[in-house]
């Protein structure tokens with residue numbers, strides 16, 4: 001399973017990329033706001049940190065405006081990085097129209113705010129490169145978010161659909177294990193959860209013990 005960093009924090013992305021575990025990045029307007037940087041600053045640097053799909057979200061609501069905004073974003077990235085641009089488009093009928101147009105122009109799209117398998121199926125039919133079902137937000141309203149991942153993965157498998165499933169709105173490390181067991185293509189994970197995945201208290205205890213024992217070894 002590929003791991004994307006769900007963040008617009010350039011320092012965090014750089015650090016996690018140095019671990020050798022990052023296959024891509026997803027951002028959204030909330031994450032850009034949280035980073036405290038301008039969108040321009042983020043776009044200028046983010047492509048230099050990770051050589052994989054980088055999702056950048058449009059904020060227009062009409063298909064034509066989404067396409068214009070997407071093309072502006074795509075063209076604002078230097079030519080060598082354009083292959084990594086994935087335009088995040090919200091899952092609406094207007095969004096589907098935009099996805100169809102952008103995919104015919106060879107621009108990758110990531111259909112976001114997906115909350116059902118039917119939405120994912122429509123997005124894939126329109127030509128989305130990625131779909132992003134938000135499981136944590138479903139859990140928040142008392143629905144088992146992971147169920148839609150199972151449904152989408154099964155449906156895409158049945159019909160050899162090439163659209164990749166990005167499990168999004170991940171809230172804890174168990175979500176990541178569940179995504180991988182189901183066979184989702186990608187999990188997009190907030191940095192703090194990637195750090196939790198790397199940690200085990202027995203690892204810390206083991207290191208302490210080895211270091212202590214090493215002190216009393218004749219060198």
Ligand code: G3P
Nearest residue numbers: 006026136137168169170
């Ligand atoms: O990519 C954005 C998505 O992961 C949102 O997560 O935690 O705001 O539901 P959250």
